[in-house]
Amino acid sequence: MKIFLTLFFLTFATFFVTACSGELNKKIALSELVDVEIIIGEDVKLDEETVLNVKVTQGDEAVLDADQVEFEIWKTDRPEDRVFLEAIHVKDGIYSVTVLFKEEGVYIVQPHVTARGSHVMPKKEVIVGNVFEQGNHYNDDSKSEKHDH
Known part of the structure; x- marks a missing residue:
């Protein structure tokens, strides 16, 4: 026994x-923290469709089940005119939206990603058109800024 x-x-x-x-x-x-990488082509053209992507990961794993992914976009000299666009999951943790920039200038693209108990909001400046030729000054300070909750 x-x-x-x-x-x-x-x-x-x-x-x-x-x-x-x-x-x-x-x-x-x-x-492990949810990480959001903004992926935008280098040459954003005026009046042409531009694909904005974010890659959402947690550790080495692609996040396929984000609760919400939306892009907030505004022109730096007109923050009151911000727009929000809902992104869709395309594959392997990449969420995407297509946008058409109608004016030259410097824009802020800020995805809002809610996934697995985290809310991540990195920012990236995007130059549309010939901003330097117009005498505008480009400030790259917020390019890598992140804000996590």
Whole structure:
């Protein structure tokens, strides 16, 4: 009987430790921050469709199940005219939207990504047209700015 109880206890203890460590590993994996990489072509042209992408990852894993991904876009000299565009998941954690810039200038593109308990809002400046030739001054300070919740 002692052998049976010892085997039962060892089996139960092994099961319990395995189950708990699996839960712990799952919590550690979920605690990794969600990362958002803005992907926009270098040459954004006036009056041509431009695809704006974000790649959403958590650790090495592509996030396919983001709760919401939308792009907030505004011209730097007219922040009151911001627009919000809902992005769609296209593949492998890449979410996309197509936009048509109707005026030359410097724009801020800020995706709002809500996924796995995080809200990530990086910013990137986008130059549309010949901004330098018009005497405008381009400020690249917010290019890599991120704001996480």
